[in-house]
Amino acid sequence: MGLNRGLLLAAMALLFAASLLPEAAAVRYTVGGNKGWTQGVNYTIWAQDKKFYHDDWLFFVYDRNQMNILEVNKTDYESCNTDHPLHNWTTGAGRDVVPLNVTKTFYFVSGKGYCYGGMKVAIHVEKGAPPPAVSAVKSNSPLSLPSALRSSVFIPAVFAAAAAWDSLLMLL
Structure with missing residues (x-):
């Protein structure tokens, strides 16, 4: 039961991450x-x-x-x-x-x-539209990620990592 729950959470996290990736829309x-x-x-x-x-x-x-x-x-x-x-x-x-x-x-x-x-x-x-350009955001902090990067890569990656970690813990 725990293994199925972990796999489900991992799959949901991956789907969520994929939904945040930029896509080209028809015009x-x-x-x-x-x-x-x-x-x-x-x-x-x-x-x-x-x-x-x-x-x-x-x-x-x-x-x-x-x-x-x-x-x-x-x-x-x-x-x-x-x-x-x-x-x-x-x-x-x-x-x-x-x-x-x-x-x-x-x-x-x-x-x-x-x-x-x-x-x-x-x-x-x-053939196909190029993906939307990601513009860099200037920040005063050298460790700060641009907001476009945070929203499209970092947050989904955190969710995916958390789901993978949860799945691993369920196996132990």
């Missing part, structure tokens, strides 16, 4: 920002300062009675050819979400002639 991008998927927006400029990663999402907001969202290949993107789309992401609601679940360059256009007016965007999706 949902509204295409075109507050203007949405419409005419008069330069989508190349909109996308140029953004990094898109595997598992991010694109959210298209548009006039469902006029526009659509077609995924095409690079050649059709450049020529605004919408005759043979790879995928039609239009659901009819005017609020469509596209998962970026493949590492590649996606090419989206709006059909019905709107592509010729600039309603097209190329989204290059990279």
